[in-house]
Amino acid sequence: MRRLLTGLFFLCALSLPAAAAALGSTARTLIPEEVQQIIVVDYRSLNNSPTALALKDKVLPPPLKQFEQALRDAGISPEEDMEQLAFASFRSKEGLRFLGVAQGQFPGQKLALRFRKQKIRGTKYHDLVIYPMASGMSLALVDDSTMIFGASQAVKTAIDVRDGSGQSLNSNSTVLDLMNSIAGEAVWSVLDKEGANYMLKSALGDAAQLADYDIVKNRLKGARYKMSFASGVDFDLDVLTSDSVTAATLSSLMQAGVLFRKASASGAEKTALENVSVESSSSNLRLRFKSDDQKFQALLDSDLFSNLTK
Numbered sequence: 492m493r494r495l496l497t498g499l500f501f502l503c504a505l506s507l508p509a510a511a512a513a514l515g516s517t518a519r520t521l522i523p524e525e526v527q528q529i530i531v532v533d534y535r536s537l538n539n540s541p542t543a544l545a546l547k548d549k550v551l552p553p554p555l556k557q558f559e560q561a562l563r564d565a566g567i568s569p570e571e572d573m574e575q576l577a578f579a580s581f582r583s584k585e586g587l588r589f590l591g592v593a594q595g596q597f598p599g600q601k602l603a604l605r606f607r608k609q610k611i612r613g614t615k616y617h618d619l620v621i622y623p624m625a626s627g628m629s630l631a632l633v634d635d636s637t638m639i640f641g642a643s644q645a646v647k648t649a650i651d652v653r654d655g656s657g658q659s660l661n662s663n664s665t666v667l668d669l670m671n672s673i674a675g676e677a678v679w680s681v682l683d684k685e686g687a688n689y690m691l692k693s694a695l696g697d698a699a700q701l702a703d704y705d706i707v708k709n710r711l712k713g714a715r716y717k718m719s720f721a722s723g724v725d726f727d728l729d730v731l732t733s734d735s736v737t738a739a740t741l742s743s744l745m746q747a748g749v750l751f752r753k754a755s756a757s758g759a760e761k762t763a764l765e766n767v768s769v770e771s772s773s774s775n776l777r778l779r780f781k782s783d784d785q786k787f788q789a790l791l792d793s794d795l796f797s798n799l800t801k
Contacts, residue, residue, distance in 0.1 A: 513674045517637045518577050518592040521649040524658035525582040526666055527686040532678050534573040534595075542720050542784045545791055557625040558591070558640060566605050572596045579660075580686070581648075588645040593638040602632060617650050669713045669731070679717045687714035687730055691741075698748035703740050710737040723783040730776040738771035745769045745778060759789035 514531055522529065559569045567573075573595040580589050606613065606622055613620035621631045621643060629643040631650065639649050652659045660666065669681040682690060688708050692699045716728040732738045746769050753764050763786065768779045782790070 514577060514670070515575070515594055515637075517633065518594065519660045520653050521592055521633070521637075521639055522577075522579045522590065522660040523581045523583075523648060523652050524660060524662045526660055526663060526683065527580045527582060527587065527689075528578075528680060528682045529660075529666070529670075530578045530680040531674075532576050534569070534576045534593075542724065542787055545788060558628060558630075561624045561630070564605070564609065566601055567597060582685075583644075583648065585644070588648070589641050590645045590649055591640045592649075593640070594636055595638075597632055597635055597638050599632050599635055616647055617654055619650055621646055665713065669715050673715045673717060678719055680715065682714045684711045684713055687711045690714060691730065695744060695748040697751045698744050701744060701747070704744055707732070707737055707741050707744065710734070720784075723781060724787045726778075726780040728776075728778040730778075732774050732776065735771070735774050738774050738776050741776045742769055742771040745776065759786065759792070762786055763790045 514529070562569050562572075573593050575594040577592040577594075578589065579592070580587055582588075603613075603620070611622055613622040615621075616631070619631045619633065621629050623643075624630050624640070627642060628640055629646045630638060630640045631646050632638050633653075639646055641649075648657065651657050666681055666683055669683075670679075673679045673681065688711055691708075691711075691714075692704075695704065698704070710733040712731040712733060714728065714730045716726065718724070718726045730738075730741060732741060749764055749767055749769065753761055756764055763780075763782060766780055766782050766786075770777050
């Protein structure tokens with residue numbers, strides 16, 4: 492589970508800022524209201540960056556690699572036919588679920604024919620057909636430009652939401668507000684307060700055990716970040732809090748977290764941490780990371796990166 496979460500986190504970085512990747516209206520009607528995190532990436536630019544490809548090879552979880560292979564087996568080229576890929580984690584009665592929404596060019600009749608030839612039998616659900624895939628994932632073609640995938644129940648939930656049996660992302664004003672200032676970026680992600688708390692605890696490491704964090708975590712409002720490879724590697728994170736005092740406290744904790752990690756880091760790890768800047772501005776925490784391609788490639792082979800992506 493942690494590797495899947497980490498893989499989805501880093502997958503947001505797999506493109507260049509070529510064209511704005513705002514979340515499409517169809518995708519919004521499929522993602523449930525109780526969303527914890529959304530990651531949107533312009534998939535078309537993936538092959539333009541050797542660094543992005545190296546990152547993908549390191550962190551893409553096996554289920555998502557198998558999803559890509561399943562598309563190729565069905566005659567769809569992820570590199571050429573997929574334009575946008577969105578991942579959403581959302582809360583349900585059974586716990587946290589994951590849903591993927593791919594947008595591009597997906598000829599439905601051709602796909603169905605390939606599945607029949609491979610003796611893959613789909614199950615009718617509402618007006619759509621859900622096909623089983625490897626690693627327990629399922630796939631459904633909403634139309635010739637939209638595909639949803641994930642565990643069978645997650646796919647069914649998305650269809651239910653689309654058909655009005657549940658509330659969609661369009662009803663979540665908090666997450667929509669987080670998206671407003673960042674959804675025009677080529678690569679972006681937003682997290683609600685629970686998602687922001689989970690991300691920060693992982694990032695802070697030992698610093699998350701400090702007493703101040705217990706106060707801060709109850710005053711988080713959400714987070715948003717973007718990452719690009721246009722000129723080296725750039726990662727920008729904003730964490731929204733309730734007030735300036737909370738933002739300043741969180742900034743101090745993040746700085747402490749960087750120091751804790753530096754104490755056990757060496758080589759590429761220490762160089763990477765030295766390129767992290769943390770500050771507070773009004774009620775927001777701002778974290779910035781920048782590195783050239785060569786140093787980032789070295790970081791991919793470090794023990795620190797391996798530990799973070801386990």
